[in-house]
Amino acid sequence: MNSVIVTGAAGFLGSHLCEYYLNAGYKVFGLDNFSTGLKSNITHLNSLKKDFEFHEFDACQDWTFLKNKVQNLKYIFHFASPASPPLYQRLAIETLWVNSIGLEQALKFADLYKARTIFASTSEVYGDPSISPQPESYWGNVNSFGERSCYDEAKRFGEALIFSHNKRHNTQHGLIRFFNSYGPRMNPDDGRVVINFIKQALAKDSLTIYGDGTQTRSFCFVDDTIAGIAKYAESYISVPINVGNDKEFTIKELAEIVQKITKTSSLIKFEPLPSDDPKRRRPDLTKAKTLLAPWEPKIPLEIGVRKMVDWLSNY
Numbered sequence: 001m002n003s004v005i006v007t008g009a010a011g012f013l014g015s016h017l018c019e020y021y022l023n024a025g026y027k028v029f030g031l032d033n034f035s036t037g038l039k040s041n042i043t044h045l046n047s048l049k050k051d052f053e054f055h056e057f058d059a060c061q062d063w064t065f066l067k068n069k070v071q072n073l074k075y076i077f078h079f080a081s082p083a084s085p086p087l088y089q090r091l092a093i094e095t096l097w098v099n100s101i102g103l104e105q106a107l108k109f110a111d112l113y114k115a116r117t118i119f120a121s122t123s124e125v126y127g128d129p130s131i132s133p134q135p136e137s138y139w140g141n142v143n144s145f146g147e148r149s150c151y152d153e154a155k156r157f158g159e160a161l162i163f164s165h166n167k168r169h170n171t172q173h174g175l176i177r178f179f180n181s182y183g184p185r186m187n188p189d190d191g192r193v194v195i196n197f198i199k200q201a202l203a204k205d206s207l208t209i210y211g212d213g214t215q216t217r218s219f220c221f222v223d224d225t226i227a228g229i230a231k232y233a234e235s236y237i238s239v240p241i242n243v244g245n246d247k248e249f250t251i252k253e254l255a256e257i258v259q260k261i262t263k264t265s266s267l268i269k270f271e272p273l274p275s276d277d278p279k280r281r282r283p284d285l286t287k288a289k290t291l292l293a294p295w296e297p298k299i300p301l302e303i304g305v306r307k308m309v310d311w312l313s314n315y
Contacts, residue, residue, distance in 0.1 A: 001051065002072045003027040007059040007106065008080035010037025012186045013120065013178075013225065015045060017077055020226050022050040029070060030054040035091060036082045041185055059102035063109045073113035075233050078106040079120040085148065085274065086191035092150035099154035100161065107165050107173055118233050119175040121159055121240065124152045128278040133248075135284040136177070136240045148276045159240060172238045176229060179244025179283045183222030183304065184311035194219060194305065197255055198312055201264040211273030213252030218282045220245040221304035224297040231292040242283035245297040254301070261306050 004021050008014035009030025014037070018028050022045070030045065033056060045052050053069070059080045081098050082088035088095040103119060110117040126134045127142030142152050162173050182194040190196075200207050220243070228243035249257075255268050289296050 001025070001027050002074045003029065003070055004074055005029045005031065005066070005070065005076045005109075007031045007076070007078050007102065008037065008120075009045070009054060010034055010039065010041045011079060011083075012183070012190075013181060013222070014077070014079040015041035015185050016183070016222050016226050017079065017229060018045050018052065019048065020230060022048055022052055026074070027051045028053070029066065031057045031059055032080065033058045035094060036087050036187060038185070038187055044185070059105060060097050061105070063105050066109065067112070070113070073110070073115040076106045076110045076115060076117040077120070077229070078103050078117055081120065081154070082151070083122070084191040085151075088151040089147055095150045096154045099158045103158050103161055107162070110173065111169060111171060116233065116236070117173040118229065119158050119162055119173070121155045121175045121177045122151070123177055123179040123242070123244065123281055123283065124148070125156050125159065125177060126278075127152060128276065129280060132280045133246060133282040133284040134242070136242060136287055143276050146276050147274065162238070166238055172236050174232060174238045175240055176232055176243050177240055177283075178220075178225065179242060179281060180217050180219050181222055181225040181244070182219055183308055188312065188315065193217065193251060193254065194308065195312070197258040198262065198305070198309055201258050201262040201266050202309070202312060204264060204266055206267050206269040207255045207258065208269055208271055209251055209255060210271050210277065211251070212270065213255065213268070214250050215273075215277065215279045216248045216250050216281060217254070218245050218248050219254070219301050219304070220297055221299035221307070224299055228288065228292060228295050231295045235291060237291055241288050241291065242285060243288055244283040244285070246283055246285045247301065248282040249301065257302055257305055261302065261309055
């Protein structure tokens with residue numbers, strides 16, 4: 001039986017990734033220290049009655065204890081990291097460490113098995129972009145000394161570490177730049193915009209927009225994201241690739257979609273825009289649609305939001 005390791009297994013993307021590989025017949029080792037992940041996600045994975053082994057563990061620590069457990073390792077998915085501004089700003093130092101020291105541990109462990117590490121990078125490496133859509137060749141417009149820099153620069157460092165590690169050791173580790181993935185099993189207190197709006201609407205609280213709502217995002221439902229990750233892992237590509245949805249929405253449009261689906265009476269309220277918040281976010285998917293063919297995002301925003309509303313209503 002082939003095996004995979006998923007760090008951040010109790011997190012949103014990590015838990016879905018574990019489920020995907022369990023259903024594909026892999027032995028899955030999940031690692032998480034629950035700094036931001038949900039124990040309910042691990043309960044869900046254990047309930048699948050498949051070959052899942054979980055360890056409460058900080059990925060920055062020594063992975064030696066896994067050597068006698070793991071066999072036929074194919075992939076390590078290093079997805080352990082806070083991913084929303086409120087959480088990574090609260091855990092700024094931990095965010096920097098897990099995307100550097102934690103990533104180094106994953107790379108070294110993968111090399112023992114001639115396995116492949118896939119790093120969860122982010123569209124935030126593009127910062128507040130001067131071009132749209134953002135292709136992988138765009139170097140970004142990022143503040144290295146600010147409230148968001150602990151996350152943005154940690155991910156940029158992680159990308160540089162993979163490049164240098166591959167060059168020195170002739171390995172094929174890779175990374176994906178994710179654009180605003182959403183779906184069931186997100187932490188309701190995550191603070192990212194889709195879960196935030198749905199949570200506020202279901203509670204009949206005002207939907208909070210930071211800024212005037214004209215800033216844009218591109219939202220990719222989790223099923224499409226996971227399909228892109230699997231295709232990337234199998235491809236043995238080691239260059240960065242954007243994975244997301246290239247349909248662009250303003251934040252105000254998203255709020256109106258949530259209002260419509262939840263049939264809420266909640267109104268929209270506006271608050272000041274946080275510093276360094278990007279004005280536009282839309283992936284150029286040319287490389288993904290070519291190198292990961294036949295992958296492309298398929299699930300429209302309204303359908304994805306409806307699935308998420310149904311899940312959170314019963315959470």
